[in-house]
Structures are given as structure tokens and as C-alpha cells.
Amino acid sequence: MDFDSLTLDAARSRDGIKWAQAGPGVIPAWVADMDFPLPEAVVEAVARRVATDLGYPAWDDDATCPPLAEAFAARMEARYGWPADPAHVRAFTDVNQALQVLLDVTTSAGDAVATHVPAYDPFLATIAGMGRRLLPIPVAADGSFALPAEPAAVLLLVNPHNPTGRSYTRAELESLAHYAERHGSLVIADEIHADLTYAPARHIPFATILPERTVTLTSASKAFNLGGLRCAVAHLGARPVREALAARPAHIYGAPGVLAVDATIAAWRHGDPWLAEVMRVLDRNRRLVAGRLPSGAGHRTPDATYLAWIDFGVPDAAGFLLREARVLLSPGPRYGGAGTFARLNFATSAPILEEILARIGAAINRA
Numbered sequence: 001m002d003f004d005s006l007t008l009d010a011a012r013s014r015d016g017i018k019w020a021q022a023g024p025g026v027i028p029a030w031v032a033d034m035d036f037p038l039p040e041a042v043v044e045a046v047a048r049r050v051a052t053d054l055g056y057p058a059w060d061d062d063a064t065c066p067p068l069a070e071a072f073a074a075r076m077e078a079r080y081g082w083p084a085d086p087a088h089v090r091a092f093t094d095v096n097q098a099l100q101v102l103l104d105v106t107t108s109a110g111d112a113v114a115t116h117v118p119a120y121d122p123f124l125a126t127i128a129g130m131g132r133r134l135l136p137i138p139v140a141a142d143g144s145f146a147l148p149a150e151p152a153a154v155l156l157l158v159n160p161h162n163p164t165g166r167s168y169t170r171a172e173l174e175s176l177a178h179y180a181e182r183h184g185s186l187v188i189a190d191e192i193h194a195d196l197t198y199a200p201a202r203h204i205p206f207a208t209i210l211p212e213r214t215v216t217l218t219s220a221s222k223a224f225n226l227g228g229l230r231c232a233v234a235h236l237g238a239r240p241v242r243e244a245l246a247a248r249p250a251h252i253y254g255a256p257g258v259l260a261v262d263a264t265i266a267a268w269r270h271g272d273p274w275l276a277e278v279m280r281v282l283d284r285n286r287r288l289v290a291g292r293l294p295s296g297a298g299h300r301t302p303d304a305t306y307l308a309w310i311d312f313g314v315p316d317a318a319g320f321l322l323r324e325a326r327v328l329l330s331p332g333p334r335y336g337g338a339g340t341f342a343r344l345n346f347a348t349s350a351p352i353l354e355e356i357l358a359r360i361g362a363a364i365n366r367a
Contacts, residue, residue, distance in 0.1 A: 001274065003036050003281045006349040011035060016228065022328050027356050030330040032162070032307060034225040034347035036281075039274035042224065045266035046259055057258045063250060065091035065233075071265040072218070072233050079195070082205045084216075084235050090245060093230040093256050095192055095217045096122050099156070101253055102215060102234070103130055105244040106186055107153045114152035114185070116145060118309070118335035120162045123190075127156075136336070139164060141311075143300055147175060151183035157206055160193040163335050163343040164309045165302020167201040170209075177210040186238055187214045193305045195223035195275060198283055201303035211237045222305075223275060224267040231260035282306050285346040285353055292357040294364040306347035311340050312360075314367055318342040325363035327356050 008027065011019055018035075022028040059065045069089035076084040092098040103113070109131035115123065117136040127134050135152045139145050143166045157176060160167045168176075180187050189206040197203045207214040219232035236242045256264075289308045290301045298311030311332075314320050316339050318331035332341025346353055 001037060001040075001277060003278065004350045006035050006352060008352060008355065011348075011352065026322065026326045026328050027352065027359070028328040029345045029348070029356050030328050030343070032222060032305075032345055032347075033227055034278070034306065035349060035352065036225060036278060036347065038226075039224060039267060039271040041266045041270035041274070042226065042263045045262045049259055049262045054258065057261070060255075061250065063090050063245075063253075063255065065089075065255065065261060067265055068231070068233060068256075068261050071268045072235070075268045076205065076235075080203060080205050080208070082208050084205075084207065088236045088242060090234045090236060091255055091261070092232045092234060093254060093260075094221070095190055095219055095232045096126065097253070098217050098232055098234045099123065099188060099190070100126055100130065101245075102186075102188055102241065103127075103132060103154065105248070106241060107132060111153035112150065113154045113156050114148060114179075115156040116158065116161060118163055118332065118337040118341070120158055120190075121330075121334045123156060123158070124336060139166070141298060141300070145172075147179050152185050155180050155185045155187045157187055157189045159189060159191060159206065160197060160203065160302075160304030162193065162305060163307055163330070163337075164300070165305045165307055167197050167203060167303035170204055173204055173206055173209050177206075177213075180210060180213055185213070186241070188217065189214055190217045192218050192222050192232075194218065196279070196282070196306060197304040198279070198286070198302075203304070207235065207237050213238055215241055220264045220267040220271075223278075224271055226260075226263055226267065229256075229260040229263050231256035231264045282347060285348075285350075288350075288353060289344065289346050289357065292361065294361050297364070306345060308344040308346055309337075310342055310344055311338070312342060312364060313340055314364065315339055320367070321360060321363060324366070325359035327359050327363075 018033045069086035073084045073086040076082040112133045112135040114135040194203040214237045216235040221227040318329045329342035
């Protein structure tokens with residue numbers, strides 16, 4: 001499959017949010033969607049479902065969604081050596097919904113939620129919007145962090161980390177586990193970017209370190225570019241969370257549809273050859289970004305994800321680059337970072353990425 005054939009003219013015909021929100025002459029590199037063609041296994045699974053049966057699924061009354069839970073558990077065992085229990089899986093429409101549900105059933109207004117900052121912006125909005133209190137764990141430029149002395153009701157771990165691309169080491173994860181045990185914190189581990197980890201870094205599921213306190217959230221949406229289908233899972237390792245959700249009405253949170261479930265299962269069971277090719281392209285692209293940034297830009301090559309967290313050294317970097325380079329990036333303050341930072345999505349074809357980097361370099365050099 002050719003991942004470098006996409007041209008700017010062809011990309012501009014797309015109507016998803018990434019390209020639709022880019023103005024005339026602007027190249028978008030902001031929202032975390034890839035510009036790559038979908039895995040054939042996913043396309044075939046969706047086409048097969050449409051051609052056969054769009055009626056109520058056999059798992060309609062079961063929030064576990066057994067086919068999805070079994071595919072998740074099989075993938076965790078095969079890829080990470082984690083024997084996740086499919087009976088502890090619950091299906092959701094996306095990771096953001098799952099986080100909101102979990103905070104709703106396990107915390108109260110004013111409770112502290114500790115998370116690394118900068119942080120994925122919808123998570124920051126969720127914490128504030130639900131009246132919970134953010135307890136920041138500042139991440140230094142080299143990716144290191146120091147844990148707060150204050151306890152938190154929830155430790156929200158995003159690993160691999162968005163927006164910095166850090167894949168945390170076992171020692172770092174163990175320090176987080178000690179914090180959670182010391183303070184009695186529930187750990188909600190968003191591991192949605194796990195499959196996008198570059199060697200020699202290695203993803204370690206947090207549930208293998210502290211299973212009885214951990215809820216793991218994930219989806220095929222990032223690694224396989226399925227964000228619009230809306231399907232995620234939560235593995236409820238913590239018994240109190242399983243009991244709290246079991247006490248709620250079965251349909252109160254809704255569920256993913258059959259197309260989303262079939263696409264996710266196909267990706268997890270049959271999409272790895274496609275993913276291996278994508279990872280080779282993304283590895284090349286992350287190195288291209290690191291080698292083509294303007295002199296003086298602050299950047300740590302990510303261990304995972306297709307996102308680069310860059311200190312461009314100019315005020316309102318995202319606004320400046322939109323005006324001067326006609327490149328749309330995500331602004332640093334959106335993630336709780338400084339205005340000189342912006343997040344760049346490099347999951348696109350080589351010609352488009354080359355143009356993005358050329359525009360950015362020319363604009364910064366003129367400043």
C-alpha cells in the first residue's frame with residue numbers, strides 16, 4: 001500500500017474535520033487523524049456487515065460486547081503479554097466518554113485528578129467541566145516529571161503521552177503505582193496510542209503493574225485511523241468500578257454500533273501487517289521532523305504517537321504559523337503548555353510533510 005501518494009489537491013477534497021477546518025491555502029497538521037488509506041481488513045469487514053445484516057447485534061443487551069472484549073483480550077495477551085480478562089471489559093463509544101463515565105461513578109465534585117501536564121485537551125476540559133480539581137504533574141522538556149505530595153482520588157495516566165509522545169519506562173510506571181497505592185488512588189490509564197510505540201521503546205500496560213487499582217482505556221481509533229467510527233473499551237481491573245457500573249441501568253451510556261465493532265475487531269485481529277507498514281512511514285516522518293525543524297526549536301523526538309510537541313520560540317506559535325506559514329497546528333496553551341509550543345501531526349504523506357516543514361522553516365527564519 002502506498003502511503004506517500006496523497007497530494008495536497010487530493011487531500012483538500014476530504015470532508016473530515018482535519019481538512020474541512022483548514023482555510024484556503026492552509027495545510028492542516030493539528031487534530032490526531034492520519035492521512036493514510038484504511039487497512040483492507042477493516043474495509044472488507046465493514047462492507048461485509050453492510051451487505052449482510054444491519055439488524056440488532058447478538059450482543060445488544062450485553063455492555064461487555066463479548067466479540068469486542070475477546071478481540072481486545074487476545075490482542076493484549078499476544079502483543080503485550082497481559083492476560084486481560086474479557087469479562088472485565090465494557091464497551092463505550094470513545095475514550096472521552098469512558099473517562100467521563102468513570103469520573104462520574106467514582107469521584108465527586110472537588111476531588112483531585114492528577115495527570116501529566118501538558119495534557120490531552122479534552123481530558124482537561126472533562127476535569128474542569130465535571131467540577132473535579134486538576135492536580136498537575138508537570139512534564140519537563142526532557143520528559144521527566146516529579147510526583148506531587150498531595151493525594152489524588154484519580155491518577156489519570158496517558159501512556160504513551162499526548163502531546164509529548166513519551167512512552168513511560170517501567171521505573172516511571174512503578175513510581176506512579178507507588179503513588180497510587182500510597183494515596184488509595186484509582187488509576188485510569190489511557191493507552192490509546194500503545195500500538196504506535198517505536199523501538200527500542202516498549203509499551204507496558206499499567207494493569208500489569210497495579211491490576212487491582214487500574215482501569216485501562218483504549219481503542220483502535222488512533223493506530224488504525226478509525227476515529228469517526230466511535231468504539232472504545234474499558235478494562236475494569238478495579239472491582240469497585242465494576243460494581244459501580246453494574247449498579248447503573250444497562251443502556252444509560254449507550255454503546256458502539258455494529259459497524260464500529262466489526263471494524264475494530266478486524267483491525268485488532270487482522271490489521272497488523274498494515275500497521276507495520278504505517279509504523280515504518282511514521283518512524284521516517286518523526287525523524288524528518290526532527291531533522292528539518294528550524295535552528296533553536298525545542299523538540300524531543302517522540303517515543304510513540306504521530307505527534308510532535310515543539311517549542312518554536314515565538315509567542316503564539318500556532319497563530320504565527322497559521323498567519324505566516326499557512327500551516328494549522330494545535331496551540332500549546334490548549335494542552336496547558338506555553339504559547340511558544342504547538343503540536344504537529346506528522347501522519348501524512350512525504351510530499352505533504354515536506355511542504356509543511358518547508359513552510360514552517362521559512363516562516364521561523366523570517367521572524
